[in-house]
Amino acid sequence: MTSRTDSLDLLSRYYAAFNAGDREAMLACLADDVAHDINQGERQTGKDAFRAFLGHMDRCYRERLDGIVLMASEDGARGAAEFVVHGEYLTTDEGLPPALGQRYMLPAGAFFDISDGRIARVSVYYNLADWTRQVEG
Template sequence: MAALEIVQEYYSNFNNKDWQGMLGLLHEEIRHEPNQGDPRIGLEKFTEFLQTMDTSYEETLTNMTFFTTPDGTRVAAEFTVNGIYKKGEEGMPEAHGQSYVLPAAAFLEVKDGKVSRVTTYYNLPHWISLVS
């Protein structure tokens, strides 16, 4: 399967809340570079991240647009995050079911048929203003 197809399936699994499907597409040494904070390395750390996300947020991605590198190893994705803030996280505003719509982007690398890196970008101060 081509990198673009793998990434499209990854995001389809995200929207379907098929966490096992998502995890099955990740390289054992996945490098997750979040918008804020230190990178997470490995499936265990990524699984913990997904559990936190599932507890605190209800999100669906729309307006998906994908771009690939000529060598087919990297994919950029631009999308809109449509979310509900369910449970507050430390250092963030209190959650009480606020909805938000936020533009975001991600850069993914595929190695040996698996996603080996996910780097995500969004405007955190704007998100905070949307849920405050």
């Protein structure tokens, strides 16, 4: 069983790895069969799918998270994060406006299931219409 403190430590490591660009450290925080609910998209399952998603994101975007606030349930089984994404749109992502190096800033959140000291589910949410307005500017 994971405690609230352990879950907060896990999420802290996950986001520190994100901001450091250390994708392997991020992946180390995940369960092998992690469920990843992509904003405005479908669920992907497994570390390999998550690794491919990170590669795609790194090609299209450069992002840093600020103002990260972490929360966890008393039993450590659920977690949440709220943060602000500061990004640059590097390469056109399929179905989205053309990338011209536009910068954007938008609030986002994530919800987690935590099991056996690893993230078993991550669901990320942000306002795609807000992002689109910023990059079409």
